[in-house]
Amino acid sequence: MGEGYETFEHEADMGIRGSGETLEEAFENGARAMFSIMLDLVGVEPEEKVEISCSAPDRETLFVEWLNELLTQASLREMVFSDFKIESLEKDSLRGYAYGERLDKKKHRLKVEVKAATYSMLKVYKNEKYVAQCVVDV
Numbered sequence: 001m002g003e004g005y006e007t008f009e010h011e012a013d014m015g016i017r018g019s020g021e022t023l024e025e026a027f028e029n030g031a032r033a034m035f036s037i038m039l040d041l042v043g044v045e046p047e048e049k050v051e052i053s054c055s056a057p058d059r060e061t062l063f064v065e066w067l068n069e070l071l072t073q074a075s076l077r078e079m080v081f082s083d084f085k086i087e088s089l090e091k092d093s094l095r096g097y098a099y100g101e102r103l104d105k106k107k108h109r110l111k112v113e114v115k116a117a118t119y120s121m122l123k124v125y126k127n128e129k130y131v132a133q134c135v136v137d138v
Contacts, residue, residue, distance in 0.1 A: 005033035014112075015121060016067075017133040023059070024086040026130040027066055027094070031084040034067055034117065034136055040109040044082035046099035055093040060124045062094060063132045067117035070098055078103050112138045 004025065005018045014037050018030030035041060054069045056062040074081055081100035088095045120135035 003032070004029035005036065007033055007037055013118070013120070013135050014114075014138050015133060015135050016117075017131060019129045019131045021129060023124070023126075023130045023132075024089050024096075026124070026132040027063060027086055027089065028084040028096075030063060030132045030134075031067060031070055031081070031098070034070070034114055035081055037112055037136065037138065038114050039080055039111055041082040043108050044080050045101050046083050047101040048079065048099070050077065050079070050081075050098045050100070051095070052098055053093070053095045057092060059091065060122050061119075062089075062092065063124055064117045064119060064122060064134055066094060066096075067134070067136070071114060071116065073098065074100070080108055114138055 004020055007014050016033035018026045020026040050073050052069050054065040056065045079100050080103050081098040083099040086096035115137040118135050122134040124132045
């Protein structure tokens with residue numbers, strides 16, 4: 001695992017996995033993994049900051065809600081995100097930020113569209129590091 005995130009093959013879809021020293025970092029890196037499927041993150045400038053809030057009954061579901069809210073905000077605002085910061089992560093809610101810029105098909109190297117984060121292979125756990133993973137529908 002390179003920069004704290006990775007993707008993995010899963011039948012017709014793609015798996016994503018984020019890891020970190022904290023649960024927040026694992027969720028942030030999970031978001032990076034998801035957006036890395038969609039485009040080359042290196043070409044995205046963190047020009048705009050978008051607040052992201054969500055809630056769920058448990059931390060596994062919260063991870064999926066976080067990812068899906070990021071996809072929703074990116075779509076509604078016609079933006080791409082490359083950096084993520086979770087400010088508060090409770091048992092059933094989180095508040096954080098996504099950083100990115102307006103989608104520019106000439107500038108951004110687009111890859112595959114991610115339609116949604118799913119509950120397939122969903123796990124949030126701690127070994128040496130915190131890990132958050134699921135499969136995304138492409």
